[in-house]
Amino acid sequence: MSDASRYPRCDQTPSWLALSACAKGPMRQQDIRQAFVSDPDRARRFTLRAPHLLADLSKNLWNDTIRSLLVALARECRIEAQREAMWQGQAINTTEHRSVGHVWLRSPEPMTEFPDAATRVPSLAEIIPQREAMLEFAEQVRADGQILNVVNIGIGGSDLGSQMACGALQPFSHPRLKLHFASNVDHHEIHRVLEQCSPGNTLFLISSKTFTSAETMANAHTARQWFLAQGGEHHPLSRHFVALTANAQAARDFGIETIFGFWDWVGGRFSVWSAAGLPLAIALGRTQFLEFLAGAHAMDRHFAGAPLQENLPVQLALLDIWYRNFHEFDTRCIAPYLSQLQRLPAYLQQLEMESNGKGVDHLGHPLEMATSPVIFGEPGTNCQHAYFQMLHQASTVIPVEIIACRENPSGGPLHHRQLLSNALAQARALMLGQDDADPHRRCPGNRPSSFVVLDTLRPDSLGALLALYEHRTFVCGALWGINSFDQWGVQLGKVLARDIESRWDSLDATGLDASTANLLRHIAG
Ligand code: F6P
Numbered sequence: 001m002s003d004a005s006r007y008p009r010c011d012q013t014p015s016w017l018a019l020s021a022c023a024k025g026p027m028r029q030q031d032i033r034q035a036f037v038s039d040p041d042r043a044r045r046f047t048l049r050a051p052h053l054l055a056d057l058s059k060n061l062w063n064d065t066i067r068s069l070l071v072a073l074a075r076e077c078r079i080e081a082q083r084e085a086m087w088q089g090q091a092i093n094t095t096e097h098r099s100v101g102h103v104w105l106r107s108p109e110p111m112t113e114f115p116d117a118a119t120r121v122p123s124l125a126e127i128i129p130q131r132e133a134m135l136e137f138a139e140q141v142r143a144d145g146q147i148l149n150v151v152n153i154g155i156g157g158s159d160l161g162s163q164m165a166c167g168a169l170q171p172f173s174h175p176r177l178k179l180h181f182a183s184n185v186d187h188h189e190i191h192r193v194l195e196q197c198s199p200g201n202t203l204f205l206i207s208s209k210t211f212t213s214a215e216t217m218a219n220a221h222t223a224r225q226w227f228l229a230q231g232g233e234h235h236p237l238s239r240h241f242v243a244l245t246a247n248a249q250a251a252r253d254f255g256i257e258t259i260f261g262f263w264d265w266v267g268g269r270f271s272v273w274s275a276a277g278l279p280l281a282i283a284l285g286r287t288q289f290l291e292f293l294a295g296a297h298a299m300d301r302h303f304a305g306a307p308l309q310e311n312l313p314v315q316l317a318l319l320d321i322w323y324r325n326f327h328e329f330d331t332r333c334i335a336p337y338l339s340q341l342q343r344l345p346a347y348l349q350q351l352e353m354e355s356n357g358k359g360v361d362h363l364g365h366p367l368e369m370a371t372s373p374v375i376f377g378e379p380g381t382n383c384q385h386a387y388f389q390m391l392h393q394a395s396t397v398i399p400v401e402i403i404a405c406r407e408n409p410s411g412g413p414l415h416h417r418q419l420l421s422n423a424l425a426q427a428r429a430l431m432l433g434q435d436d437a438d439p440h441r442r443c444p445g446n447r448p449s450s451f452v453v454l455d456t457l458r459p460d461s462l463g464a465l466l467a468l469y470e471h472r473t474f475v476c477g478a479l480w481g482i483n484s485f486d487q488w489g490v491q492l493g494k495v496l497a498r499d500i501e502s503r504w505d506s507l508d509a510t511g512l513d514a515s516t517a518n519l520l521r522h523i524a525g
Helices: 014-024 033-037 064-076 077-087 102-106 115-119 126-142 162-168 185-195 214-229 248-254 275-284 286-305 312-326 344-356 388-393 414-431 458-479 488-502 514-524
Strands: 045-052 053-056 149-153 178-182 202-207 239-247 258-261 331-336 372-377 400-407 448-458
Touching: 014 064, 014 312, 033 414, 045 312, 053 312, 053 458, 064 077, 064 372, 077 102, 077 248, 077 286, 077 458, 102 126, 102 286, 102 458, 126 258, 126 275, 126 286, 149 214, 149 275, 162 178, 162 275, 162 344, 162 458, 178 185, 178 275, 185 344, 202 214, 202 275, 214 239, 214 312, 214 488, 239 248, 248 258, 258 275, 275 286, 286 312, 286 458, 312 458, 331 344, 344 372, 344 458, 388 414, 400 414, 414 448, 448 458
Parallel strands: 149 178, 149 202, 202 239, 239 258, 331 372, 331 400, 400 448
Antiparallel strands: 045 053, 053 448
16 A cells, blocks of 8 residues: 555544543634734734735634644644655655656756655756757747747636736737637637637647646647648648647657656646646747746755744644634635735645545545535735625634735735735724624624735746645645545546437437436537
8 A cells, every 4th residue: 555545634634532521612712803912913824925925814713723733633643754755756746656647847956855766756857958949949939930829728727727827927928929728618619719810829738737627629620620721731730730749659640749748646636837838938939938947846845844833834734623623614715905816716626625625535435524625716906896895794713814915016006005905904894804783794703714925826826826825735635644645536427428419310229327318419419
């Protein structure tokens, strides 16, 4: 059995029992407002620094006792050993018997924190040539005056990371190039993109780790048909179609010659650092893409070296456990107070919910405890005009995570001041609440929030932010004793979709449940 299964699961540790006792006792009624009154130093003590950002965790429903017990829980689950196992290349993806190596993709040299890792992980001599080939191609595209449109065709981890990062870093992107992302299989997306393109000025990136995802293949075939029908014969397909994949043979079978590969130890939702990040590399260029990697690496070194009580990914993960398993909060709201981070919640949904939305541990034993919360969110201030009403007054408590930037690369100081005043106000309002003679106007307050402040939004700070969430997700999974790196739950739907599609013309309902059969007849009949 893999090494990963020999670590204690958090719900089978002494600290879990102590935390359970706390959660049932007076701690349950902890009042954040009162905590600030009785401890003037609270804000300072519960604020952590990490590369490119600061996180104020003081407006949360915890205190020194809880925090110490949570750190003890991390120690009993041997989080530091599990962290080292990842960097050393052990097969912590236990069901696919794979290493988890996205951290190696952004490491300029072997990590001194794990000196013997070099013996087991792919050498940089293997990783750097792949990266250099991708970056050289990116520079060629940026220098090629003919290419105006770059179309990434991919879904899930082959879309969300690059799309989010290209949107977030638009001010740093090449002025001539327009990045497009087509992911869904409904014809609207690919049609909307192709309408804006012509064969001679468009580069298609077919991005798929497996090169089998049905949506991506359908869109890729449509794009190729369009390309050839639009007079593409004057433009060699090889010059306008590139594959980003771990399955080079399938890409060649599709007719693509230029292939940027990555390894099976790069998980889809962790792949923006690899060839799957080519759209971002084209948008940013070599220097800025390397800054993006360097920002993530800086966070890697913080995660690898900071003591647990000062380790921001660990502290955020422990707070997640406290809220999910002891307060039984089912959701967490992500509120990025910057429009450029519009797609960050969607990216984090896959990162956290596909990683930790699991029901059994590494050994296949059913879990008695809950795991990933539901992650949702929209940029502020829009979220305030959509669902913050519920956050302030509903009986359901939803922890909020505000992500702000000290300075906005897009400028507009007065706009930014108003934006950040709202961010600060929302965190304060959630905590304070308001009493009122009219019960309809009352807000209970004592609602928790974490406040993350990026110094600014640049390639390096975005890289650091994403690495922060990757490591937080890893620590949560390690504490829960689950495999955060597979996604078997999505396979059944894919199989059933192929079966139903095969019945579309015949309407053959043999073996279908009556509901699906009726709907198939209604829709396809
Ligand atoms: O179905 C889920 C999933 O496998 C994700 O984990 C992955 O990011 C996405 O589909 C796309 O997979 P691929 O990159 O192989 O097309």
